[in-house]
Amino acid sequence: MWSLSPAETTALLLSLKVAFWSVAASLPVAVALAWILSRLSFPGKSLLDAVVHLPLVLPPVVVGYFLLLAFGRRGAIGAFLEETLGITFIFRWTGAALACAVMGLPLLVRAVRQSLDAVDRGLEAAAATLGAPPLWVFATVTLPLILPGILTGMLLSFARSLGEFGATITFVSNIPGETQTLPLAIYAFTQVPGGDGQALRLCILSIVLSLAALMASEVLVRRATVRAAGRDA
Amino acid sequence: MLEFDVRCRVGGFALDAAFATGGGVTALFGRSGAGKTTVLNLIAGLARPQSGRITVEKRKLYDSTAGIDLPPHARRVGYVFQEGRLLPHLTVRHNLLYGNFFNRKKNQVVAFEQVTELLGIGHLLERRPGALSGGEKQRVAIGRALLANPEVLLLDEPLASLDAPRKAEILYYVERLRDEVRIPIVYVSHSLDEVVRLSNSMVLMSDGRVLGTGDVREMMSRVELRPYLGRHEGGAVIEARVAGQDLKSGLARLEFGGGALEIPDVEALLGEQVRIRVRARDVSIAITRPAGLSIRNVLAGTVVDLADDEGSSLDVRLDLHGTALLARITRKSASELGLRPGLPVFALIKAVSIDRRSVGYA
Numbered sequence: 001m002w003s004l005s006p007a008e009t010t011a012l013l014l015s016l017k018v019a020f021w022s023v024a025a026s027l028p029v030a031v032a033l034a035w036i037l038s039r040l041s042f043p044g045k046s047l048l049d050a051v052v053h054l055p056l057v058l059p060p061v062v063v064g065y066f067l068l069l070a071f072g073r074r075g076a077i078g079a080f081l082e083e084t085l086g087i088t089f090i091f092r093w094t095g096a097a098l099a100c101a102v103m104g105l106p107l108l109v110r111a112v113r114q115s116l117d118a119v120d121r122g123l124e125a126a127a128a129t130l131g132a133p134p135l136w137v138f139a140t141v142t143l144p145l146i147l148p149g150i151l152t153g154m155l156l157s158f159a160r161s162l163g164e165f166g167a168t169i170t171f172v173s174n175i176p177g178e179t180q181t182l183p184l185a186i187y188a189f190t191q192v193p194g195g196d197g198q199a200l201r202l203c204i205l206s207i208v209l210s211l212a213a214l215m216a217s218e219v220l221v222r223r224a225t226v227r228a229a230g231r232d233a
Numbered sequence: 234m235l236e237f238d239v240r241c242r243v244g245g246f247a248l249d250a251a252f253a254t255g256g257g258v259t260a261l262f263g264r265s266g267a268g269k270t271t272v273l274n275l276i277a278g279l280a281r282p283q284s285g286r287i288t289v290e291k292r293k294l295y296d297s298t299a300g301i302d303l304p305p306h307a308r309r310v311g312y313v314f315q316e317g318r319l320l321p322h323l324t325v326r327h328n329l330l331y332g333n334f335f336n337r338k339k340n341q342v343v344a345f346e347q348v349t350e351l352l353g354i355g356h357l358l359e360r361r362p363g364a365l366s367g368g369e370k371q372r373v374a375i376g377r378a379l380l381a382n383p384e385v386l387l388l389d390e391p392l393a394s395l396d397a398p399r400k401a402e403i404l405y406y407v408e409r410l411r412d413e414v415r416i417p418i419v420y421v422s423h424s425l426d427e428v429v430r431l432s433n434s435m436v437l438m439s440d441g442r443v444l445g446t447g448d449v450r451e452m453m454s455r456v457e458l459r460p461y462l463g464r465h466e467g468g469a470v471i472e473a474r475v476a477g478q479d480l481k482s483g484l485a486r487l488e489f490g491g492g493a494l495e496i497p498d499v500e501a502l503l504g505e506q507v508r509i510r511v512r513a514r515d516v517s518i519a520i521t522r523p524a525g526l527s528i529r530n531v532l533a534g535t536v537v538d539l540a541d542d543e544g545s546s547l548d549v550r551l552d553l554h555g556t557a558l559l560a561r562i563t564r565k566s567a568s569e570l571g572l573r574p575g576l577p578v579f580a581l582i583k584a585v586s587i588d589r590r591s592v593g594y595a
Contacts, residue, residue: 120318122314122316122318123318123320123321125279125305125318126312126314126318126320127320127331128278128279128304128305128306129277129278129279129305129306129308129310129311129312129332129378129381130306130331130332130335130377130378130381131306131307131309131332131334131335131336131381132306132331132332132335133304133306134304134306137306140320140331141320144322145321145322227322228321228322229321229363
């Protein structure tokens with residue numbers, strides 16, 4: 001009853017793999033975007049801000065469809081990547097990770113940007129007067145201070161990836177073992193007669209997974225906040 | 234040696250200031266909004282001038298004609314901010330060593346152990362800034378700036394956010410710094426007490442301009458600067474030697490070229506040099522030596538000149554055998570006594586009018 005079937009284990013591990021890589025790949029992009037939005041002012045900034053946030057408000061199917069157009073075999077970016085680097089997204093788990101990364105990006109950017117806005121610029125100036133070049137200041141002052149925001153954003157985007165459905169199924173379809181993450185597997189079970197019990201088991205698994213992620217990040221964020229506030233741990 | 238000659242405009246505020254400093258402590262004095270902190274930010278490279286020149290020890294930090302504008306991290310300027318700005322996520326030790334990492338190959342101004350001993354922060358090394366008191370934070374901030382091997386140290390009202398006992402504590406450490414570490418210090422303040430206690434020379438600023446620069450004693454006695462030094466705070470500065478401490482009466486006897494003063498609650502030891510600020514409004518003038526008097530300090534001198542001031546009172550400059558003293562008296566008294574340059578007079582100073590804050594080590 002409590003042990004997972006091989007198919008369930010496959011879906012679980014695939015979900016974790018996709019979520020992990022979607023967060024890992026989008027993190028540097030998100031930090032860079034958040035920094036640009038927080039620190040620079042340039043014409044077209046509000047447009048960039050809006051584009052970053054689009055996946056939050058668009059129907060996920062639309063995002064999936066555009067990914068299909070751009071990263072499909074005959075899509076401009078997809079064809080280029082396949083010819084030059086041999087990377088394929090379409091119908092692969094990498095495509096699922098890409099879809100999750102795009103859908104989770106706004107959450108990650110928002111969280112990081114908010115903590116960047118809250119950083120005391122005076123501390124960065126102080127570090128500069130002590131002889132630290134800009135990149136070093138970013139790595140040793142800014143990054144540690146926004147760590148709570150980064151961790152929060154990573155959790156949100158990780159959870160979003162675990163639950164991502166529409167963009168994934170549109171872009172990379174529902175292939176067991178390759179692109180069938182937990183939500184897609186649940187959907188598949190609800191489509192076959194007598195699959196209700198199976199679907200419920202996966203639903204409970206999803207809840208346990210999300211709860212564990214939430215609690216783990218809560219601990220990490222609290223630790224990082226204490227450090228960033230300068231209190232003795 | 235710092236040379237500063239800069240024009241800059243930030244929002245509605247225009248700064249057009251030029252001055253040069255030697256060694257020791259130079260006070261940048263003026264009311265809030267005079268542009269003192271802006272000057273420090275310009276020296277440190279945290280604000281950008283429109284034109285001008287900034288050099289430290291002959292090294293050009295900024296020169297608009299030569300197109301030189303060093304970034305803050307290349308300027309070697311130690312900056313102690315008003316609010317300390319310790320890095321909250323690092324321990325005191327790592328805060329202290331932060332700048333040292335980049336500048337360790339250069340000539341060490343001071344060693345780590347010397348800094349922790351000098352500032353009394355050796356027991357705080359493993360703590361984090363959030364757990365420090367205001368005074369401790371400022372001491373660590375000073376140490377951190379020193380350990381980055383700067384060529385000049387900028388202190389921006391380091392006492393502003395502290396209560397009176399903490400102020401005295403930091404002043405003591407800044408005095409030790411001035412005497413034990415050979416590095417020019419620019420000290421921003423709007424407190425005349427601090428300036429007199431610490432500084433050799435003074436740059437007086439108002440509305441983004443420099444009104445005057447020079448020796449603190451000379452500046453204090455310049456009558457035309459009085460409105461800017463604070464109408465009731467202005468006065469002369471006397472350097473004296475502690476010649477005696479009477480424990481029974483609690484009075485110290487301080488000798489200087491023009492005579493001796495008796496002052497209560499002086500913490501200095503026998504033989505030490507101190508600096509006393511005597512406010513002009515605390516000095517009275519008599520044309521004959523008075524008798525039967527509670528005032529303990531009666532000093533003979535001559536009138537140098539009378540400031541041609543508007544209003545009911547005026548400043549009389551006195552010469553006490555080479556030492557300058559200012560007295561603020563009513564215009565009516567001055568005319569009734571017939572005060573004129575060259576007249577021999579007696580200056581009267583109540584001992585209790587000079588409080589502890591007006592005395593500092595020279």
